[in-house]
Each structure stands twice: as structure tokens, then as C-alpha cells.
């Protein structure tokens with residue numbers, strides 16, 4: 721098969737997103753998890769054009785076939801991803817100057833890749849102003865920086881069997897939280913910190929990292 725003119729070998733039925741990433745071709749993505757059998761397909765950032773298909777498709781839900789021709793740079797696919805990114809960022813708290821994830825944040829990376837601003841001037845900003853959970857001895861959770869990608873929910877459930885983190889509410893109110901919104905410190909969290917490893921933004925951070933970032937920026 722071919723992706724952006726590069727010949728790529730993969731197994732028929734492999735997932736297109738991972739085939740591209742494994743071959744050094746970046747496609748923006750937030751909600752994809754390699755081991756998850758069913759993709760969540762929630763972030764709508766991984767649009768690509770597949771020859772023979774009328775509309776762009778999400779790479780995370782597409783399987784590869786022999787001779788497939790994929791264009792990750794098609795204008796239509798880019799525009800869809802860019803619009804999705806702008807909408808996502810409209811309700812996102814930006815605090816890059818004080819965030820220890822700045823520089824390795826996937827949102828910054830995606831913005832650069834798409835040639836988009838972190839905050840679009842076209843859209844009105846909607847602030848969520850949710851309380852930060854500072855109760856845990858190691859972890860700080862700021863739901864205002866969460867993009868609802870579900871990676872932490874998945875990682876927590878895979879690690880503990882019964883996840884400490886889960887989704888609550890619908891629509892704009894949707895949030896990742898603990899059962900009954902309990903403080904993280906009072907849950908069964910065993911401090912594996914896998915949620916922090918998979919979080920693409922600065923929503924879940926180690927407390928010592930936030931202190932080091934604050935000290936170096938003071």
C-alpha cells in the first residue's frame with residue numbers, strides 16, 4: 721500500500737492509524753489506544769483521504785487493504801481535522817506558560833502539524849472552570865485541561881480491573897472523574913501513575929513535576 725507516496729508493507733486488516741505511525745507518518749490522534757479492540761473514534765482528528773472513497777475517513781477506524789492509496793495531507797481531510805481541533809480547543813484551558821507538560825503536550829504538537837492556533841480567533845471561548853483535584857499525594861488532576869480522550873480511563877481499567885477513573889455526564893458537561901466524584905486520594909488508586917503516562921495534555925500530572933516546573937519558571 722501507499723501512504724503519502726511512500727510504499728508501506730502491512731498485514732491486510734491492520735489498523736491504518738498504527739500502520740502510518742509505525743512507518744513514521746504522523747496522523748493527529750488523541751483517543752486512539754493501540755491495544756483497544758474497538759476504537760473510540762471520539763476526537764475526530766485522524767482524518768485521511770483514501771483513494772476510491774468519496775469522503776475523508778478516520779484512520780483509527782480504517783483497516784488496510786492491499787494496494788490501498790492513502791493521503792494524510794489532503795485539503796479536505798486537513799480541514800476536517802483542523803475544525804475538530806479548533807472546536808476541541810474552544811473549551812480547553814490554556815496555561816502553557818505554567819504547565820509542566822508544555823513542550824511535550826500533544827495539543828501543541830497537533831497545532832503545529834495542522835498549522836492551527838491553540839485558540840482559534842473564529843470561535844468564542846467557553847470556560848469550564850471545574851475544581852482541580854489536589855487530594856492525592858502524587859497526582860494532580862485538572863479536568864479543565866482534559867480533552868476527554870479516554871486514555872486514562874482505559875489505562876486505569878486495564879491496570880486495576882475496576883477503573884478508578886470513568887466518564888460522567890453528557891455533552892458539554894461530560895467529564896472524566898472518579899466514582900461519585902470522590903477525591904482521588906479516597907479511591908482505590910494504587911499509584912501506578914499509568915494514567916499520567918498516557919495523558920496527552922497536562923490534565924494528569926505528577927505533583928513533583930508541577931513543583932519543578934513552577935520553580936524553574938519563577
Ligand code: FES
Pocket residue numbers: 748749750751752760761762763764765766778779780781
Ligand atoms: S484518533 Fe481517530 S477519532 Fe480520535
